[in-house]
Amino acid sequence: MSLTRRIMLRAAGAAFGGALALSAFGAKAAEDTIKVGILHSLSGTMAISETTLKDAMLMLIDEQNKKGGLLGKKLEAVVVDPASNWPLFAEKARELIAKDKVAAVFGCWTSVSRKSVLPVFKELNNILFYPVQYEGEESERNVFYTGAAPNQQAIPAVDYLMKEEKVQRWVLAGTDYVYPRTTNKILEAYLKSKGVKSEDIMINYTPFGHSDWQTIVADIKKFGSAGKKTAVVSTINGDANVPFYKELGNQGVKATDIPVVAFSVGEEELAGIDTKPLVGHLAAWNYFMSIDTPANKDFIAKWQAFTKNPKRVTNDPMEAHYIGFNMWVQAVQKAGTTDPDKVIDALVGVKAPNLTGGVSEMLPNHHITKPVFIGEIKDNGQFDVVWKTDGLVPGDAWSKYLDGSKDLIGDWKDKKCGAFNVKTGKCGGA
Amino acid sequence: MILLQRFLLVCALLFSIGSLARADDFADAVSGFSADSFSATEKALDGVVQSNNARAAAIVEALQKERLFYAPATKQVVVKDASGAVLDAATGAKLAEAPTELKSVRLNNRLRRAVEAASGQMTLLSADTQKRIAAAQAVYKARDVAALANVETALNKETDPVAKSALSDARAAILLAKPGVSEADQLSAVTQLRARGDQEARAILSSLPDATPPAVKASAQSAVAAIDSRLAFWSNLQNVWYGLSLGSVLLLAAIGLAITFGVMGVINMAHGEMVMLGAYTTFVVQEYARAKAPALLDYSLLIAVPLAFLVAGAVGVLIERTIIRFLYGRPLETLLATFGVSLILQQAVRTIFGANNREVSAPPFMSGSFHLGGLEITYGRMWIVLFALAVFVGLQILLRFTPFGLRMRAVTQNRRMASSMGVDTNRIDALAFGLGSGIAGMAGVALSQIDNVSPNLGQSYIIDSFMVVVFGGVGNLWGTLLGAMTLGVANKFLEPFIGAVLGKIALLVFIILFIQKRPRGLFALKGRAVEA
Amino acid sequence: MLQTLLDKRTLIAVLLCAVAAVAVPILSLVVPPSSPLHMPPYVVALIGKYLCYAILAVALDLVWGYCGILSLGHGAFFALGGYAMGMYLMRQIGARGVYGNPLLPDFMVFLNWKALPVAWWGFQSFPYAALMAMLAPGALAFAFGWLAFRSRVTGVYLSIITQAMTYALMLAFFRNDMGFGGNNGLTDFKDILGFNIQSDATRAALFSASAIVLILALLVGRFLVTSKFGKVLIAIRDAESRARFLGYRVEYYKLAVFTVSAMLAGVAGALYVPQVGIINPGEFAPANSIEAVIWVAVGGRGTLVGAALGAVLVNFGKTVFTGALPEYWLFALGLLFVLVTLFLPKGILGALDSLKRKPAPPIEPADADVAPKIAG
Incomplete structure (x- = not known):
């Protein structure tokens, strides 16, 4: 009995001690810096893309501090590693907001990571800047989408191919997840609205990291031999691209025969491929490193100096962070505080110059206006811009081409609603 | 070329009066290249090609090789030749002083096609047979009606059989596109393309202009049907080839694992990382070659193969000596320890080389493809298949005909007995582990040609390798060979029907079920030792 | 009886x-919140997560520690x-x-599905979902085990095919056509049993539930392993043929x-999802299952309590490392x-034992010390 009691006491002590230790682990004294959270995977499969964005954010924060910080305080970056693990994204987001008390978070790459942290940002009322092109169909009060919505990337690219290349037959090839599925759905509806027949559209999905493309490339060639000009619209994700392009090159699919336009292949991805066989294949982005503007030159010079690597490339999501960060800085200055509620309100309507010579604006649906560029791959791993939109394209949160969402708009300014149905006048969602 | 020049000379004599105006047109056309707009460039190209000027071929070639520039300030259009000298594009005169700022005349896909077609027309009479063939193929693809006369001239002169058939294909393609050609000519053109029987011929036959006579259309339709059934036959063979090539990749990745598993009964979870190390060795060799000895770049893969074997093999021996030998007799725990090693190796490579993919270029002998009947075989895959078979044969020889192989087989079959017969099992373990890892390293060299060179490379192959080994059975490399090829071919035959993902799932389920029937795989070692 | 069931360690852990x-x-x-003793809600969720992992570790220890079945696919049941639950x-x-469809989850509306797939029927009811959280993994394990154990697939072979199983499931769940949300999985939950899932009280309740289930898991586990x-x-683990x-x-x-x-792993998973707020096919990744095995190995296999301890310790370390030294945590984990496999073959608890009993028996099989204790 005495043994039991002793054990019981010991156990109770240990439990309290452990709880105390954990509580203490959570509490840190407040200091006079403004903290900015950086939530990008530094290990695991997504490290390939996301590490660069972490460095870009560190550079931007560094630059801002050189200019004297914000509201008279220095900015302090808080970097965590969600390790390409989606639940860990939520956990780390919580840690950043609750423990480190960051004023805003810049982060996430994949849609699923954004979906995973979303409830956390809503619950703890903080701000997330999401820098990557995505499938749309979302407009949340706490999230600002600085990457492209489908209408800022996919649809202009298809227009270009139809107009310039007279493409009549389409292969929509993608990795099997939500972004390609939605983009392809939108594109299919769009193409059909332009009179393309179903038999002239081939849709193909492959798993993540697919590496054996022999069959699919052969299928594409076969599909392209029907006597009509054929193009491939690729939403193939990250790692699977290198083997895909290698197989295209080896099987002799040249851009002059069957051009491939990609939405997920940028300078960073091309750095891992020998681009000589790929010259002429296309990509659609809102930014290319090769665009010749003073702002871009300056940014590239700073980036290469910051990373101490004169060959480092820049890419579209980096520019998105650049725009997003500057918008946030302006909004904080406008609001005079980092209080999320005030900053969220101040952000809508903020204008910040982008790196391609325009001025992007934060719209009421929390997406931004962006120019769209179509670039052809050159043999030095860069893109040559062959087409661009006349002005800036406003990002649509909800696609006009999908049944479920054609009546929805996001408006956080007047309607205070992310999914407002203009027909019924009701606000969907919570 | 000479002919063309002579022809131009005659033209110049005949139209000497108009020639001044002609030259002006040509200069105007050339100056169009400086406008920096794709449509202006297209117009300029058209003008240059139509001008029949002697400089036209040189300008088109420069455009094709991206050696045509313009000075934004003076709008002067210049050509840089191979030696770097700057020539005026229109006159061909060497410039004493090159303009300070030069911008290249940009091309997009549409222009690139136009340039290819133009260059095809202009090199139809080239002295180089290969160039003539390429030119004929370019004309065949472009189907430019205006090129018909040139093609026919060239066809009459042609002696080389390959070039001749390429030219007649081109002629047939043009005849079908050109309005007002006699029905008989078009019918014979259809026959010509039907005999060619590939996808491009099918493309041409299935997209005849609307004005084509019905008889020709009907004949083309039956030709398309004939080509289709021919292609369907070949596509089955093609699938077999794809399967074999996938199987070879699996074989390369798995065969090293089969050795370590067979000899020591341990599953090496870090095996994939050995493959990755091999791929990174290739990258380092190429970087070194690029920086120090560009002449060796084309042979970098050949140098990388033994190096990758040594690097991965050395790491393997190191792992065996420092970790695995202490876990002897605890195979499951070896599995965990090597999983830890794999995490460390991945992160180490990530720290050293960065998380990004690294570029490993393909040497010329591994680029492109060739046709074998209706099969299209890419050189890269072909070499990988041959390489995998060479590794397999080499290993068999090593195991059968060397004392080391004999000892290794002895340990595989009955460790205790071998030990009591005086085989130093410790040493055999270390060497076998090194050998297995080294082969994984060599597999990495091959995989660097078809996959990402990234820290995650090994992860994508490890489970597939396990499946091959478990399916094929332990202790017999023939099982691994047969297992890899079966899985490869099955995968490729399932893929067109149920897609890549479901195909893979189906195979995994099949293997799980198969193991229930034959718990020791296809080729099980018989004997009491393995049962224990 | 109670003494055998609740040996000293189990008692400490339960208390x-x-x-x-x-x-x-x-x-x-x-x-x-002003008090230094206050525990912020995110810490509650964090420890809650550790406890779910601990339950998974206990489940794994039952098969690996006591029956010698090294499953590299327990993540699949989880x-x-x-x-x-998701x-x-x-x-x-x-x-x-967001689409306001009363029946279909958002992702189905998004992909133009018209009707609810059969697999989703009945999940509006909590008891049914709770039952399925146990039955689905249980049925899979039963079918898998029925095939594997009867044909005497053992050792490394069994480990590999359990890994193949979870890998195949991962690929399957990644497919959007499966109807389980594809890569994005299930997320953005609102409430559980009528309570707001994000409120602090719900979190605390979920935490307590996890702790209670862990207690039950330990007790049931002890009951099983101390029974005949x-x-x-254990006889099977040590000498299968002899048994x-x-x-x-x-x-x-x-x-x-x-x-x-x-089934126990399934319960752990069901408790895990509302606390982390997302479930996606990444949870099927073979590496996750292997990591779970390591928790057991770290704590000490064949001890149940050790497995739970290992899960909590390793995951706590992971939390600290991914925050403090993000670039190096894989080195640390590796x-x-x-x-642990080299120097702590019996895990932390095993090491403690050998410290107490000075001349450690060197050649004994890994868990020989468990048997006499049970006998006594």
Whole structure:
């Protein structure tokens, strides 16, 4: 009995001690810096893309501090590693907001990571800047989408191919997840609205990291031999691209025969491929490193100096962070505080110059206006811009081409609603 | 070329009066290249090609090789030749002083096609047979009606059989596109393309202009049907080839694992990382070659193969000596320890080389493809298949005909007995582990040609390798060979029907079920030792 | 009887969990946030997650530590349980989704699905979902074990095919056509049993539930391994052929413990999902299952309590490392794998034992010390 009691006491002590230790682990004294959270995977499969964005954010924060910080305080970056693990994204987001008390978070790459942290940002009322092109169909009060919505990337690219290349037959090839599925759905509806027949559209999905493309490339060639000009619209994700392009090159699919336009292949991805066989294949982005503007030159010079690597490339999501960060800085200055509620309100309507010579604006649906560029791959791993939109394209949160969402708009300014149905006048969602 | 020049000379004599105006047109056309707009460039190209000027071929070639520039300030259009000298594009005169700022005349896909077609027309009479063939193929693809006369001239002169058939294909393609050609000519053109029987011929036959006579259309339709059934036959063979090539990749990745598993009964979870190390060795060799000895770049893969074997093999021996030998007799725990090693190796490579993919270029002998009947075989895959078979044969020889192989087989079959017969099992373990890892390293060299060179490379192959080994059975490399090829071919035959993902799932389920029937795989070692 | 069931360590662990189940809600809800004793809600969620992992580790220890079945696919059972709970939570959202469809979850509307797939029927009811969280993994384990154990697939082969199983499931769940949300999985939950899932009180309640389930898991586990059934399991682990020759139907014992363990893993997954707020196919990744094995190895296999301890410790380390030294945590984790297998073959608890009993028996099989204790 005495043994039991002793054990019981010991156990109770240990439990309290452990709880105390954990509580203490959570509490840190407040200091006079403004903290900015950086939530990008530094290990695991997504490290390939996301590490660069972490460095870009560190550079931007560094630059801002050189200019004297914000509201008279220095900015302090808080970097965590969600390790390409989606639940860990939520956990780390919580840690950043609750423990480190960051004023805003810049982060996430994949849609699923954004979906995973979303409830956390809503619950703890903080701000997330999401820098990557995505499938749309979302407009949340706490999230600002600085990457492209489908209408800022996919649809202009298809227009270009139809107009310039007279493409009549389409292969929509993608990795099997939500972004390609939605983009392809939108594109299919769009193409059909332009009179393309179903038999002239081939849709193909492959798993993540697919590496054996022999069959699919052969299928594409076969599909392209029907006597009509054929193009491939690729939403193939990250790692699977290198083997895909290698197989295209080896099987002799040249851009002059069957051009491939990609939405997920940028300078960073091309750095891992020998681009000589790929010259002429296309990509659609809102930014290319090769665009010749003073702002871009300056940014590239700073980036290469910051990373101490004169060959480092820049890419579209980096520019998105650049725009997003500057918008946030302006909004904080406008609001005079980092209080999320005030900053969220101040952000809508903020204008910040982008790196391609325009001025992007934060719209009421929390997406931004962006120019769209179509670039052809050159043999030095860069893109040559062959087409661009006349002005800036406003990002649509909800696609006009999908049944479920054609009546929805996001408006956080007047309607205070992310999914407002203009027909019924009701606000969907919570 | 000479002919063309002579022809131009005659033209110049005949139209000497108009020639001044002609030259002006040509200069105007050339100056169009400086406008920096794709449509202006297209117009300029058209003008240059139509001008029949002697400089036209040189300008088109420069455009094709991206050696045509313009000075934004003076709008002067210049050509840089191979030696770097700057020539005026229109006159061909060497410039004493090159303009300070030069911008290249940009091309997009549409222009690139136009340039290819133009260059095809202009090199139809080239002295180089290969160039003539390429030119004929370019004309065949472009189907430019205006090129018909040139093609026919060239066809009459042609002696080389390959070039001749390429030219007649081109002629047939043009005849079908050109309005007002006699029905008989078009019918014979259809026959010509039907005999060619590939996808491009099918493309041409299935997209005849609307004005084509019905008889020709009907004949083309039956030709398309004939080509289709021919292609369907070949596509089955093609699938077999794809399967074999996938199987070879699996074989390369798995065969090293089969050795370590067979000899020591341990599953090496870090095996994939050995493959990755091999791929990174290739990258380092190429970087070194690029920086120090560009002449060796084309042979970098050949140098990388033994190096990758040594690097991965050395790491393997190191792992065996420092970790695995202490876990002897605890195979499951070896599995965990090597999983830890794999995490460390991945992160180490990530720290050293960065998380990004690294570029490993393909040497010329591994680029492109060739046709074998209706099969299209890419050189890269072909070499990988041959390489995998060479590794397999080499290993068999090593195991059968060397004392080391004999000892290794002895340990595989009955460790205790071998030990009591005086085989130093410790040493055999270390060497076998090194050998297995080294082969994984060599597999990495091959995989660097078809996959990402990234820290995650090994992860994508490890489970597939396990499946091959478990399916094929332990202790017999023939099982691994047969297992890899079966899985490869099955995968490729399932893929067109149920897609890549479901195909893979189906195979995994099949293997799980198969193991229930034959718990020791296809080729099980018989004997009491393995049962224990 | 009680003495055997509750040996000293189990008693400590059970009491610790019981105290935590009561204290954590108090510290988090009653103690004011200004007090240094206050426990922020995110810490509650964090420890709650550790406890779910601990339950998974206990489940794994039952099959590996006591029956010698090294399953590299327990993550699959965990994830299936999680999906069952996730489906319930998705159905609870109802018309509050962005598209306002009362029946279909958002992602189905998004992909133009017209009707609810059969697999989703019934998940609006919590008891059904809770039942499925156990039955689905249990059924899978039963079918898998039925095939594998009867044909005497053992050792490394079994480990590899369990890995193939979870890998195949991962690929399958990644497919959007499966109807489980594809890569994005299930997320953005609103409430559970009518309570807001994000409120601090719900979190505290979920935490307490996890702690109580962990207690139950430990007790059920102890009950199983100290019973006659458990002795047969240990006999199978140490000498399978001998047990068979003695007349035991080895495959049925294995099948039983494998199924029970899978159901327990499913419960762990079901508790895990509402606390982390997302379930996606990544949970099926083979690496996750291997990591779970390491928790057991670190704590000490064949001890149940050790497995739970290992899960909590390793995950706590992971939390600290991914925050403090993000670039190096994989090195740390990898090194842990290697060092534990090399130097702590019996895990932390095993090492403590050998410290107490000075001349450690060197050649004994890994868990020989468990048997005499049970006998006594």
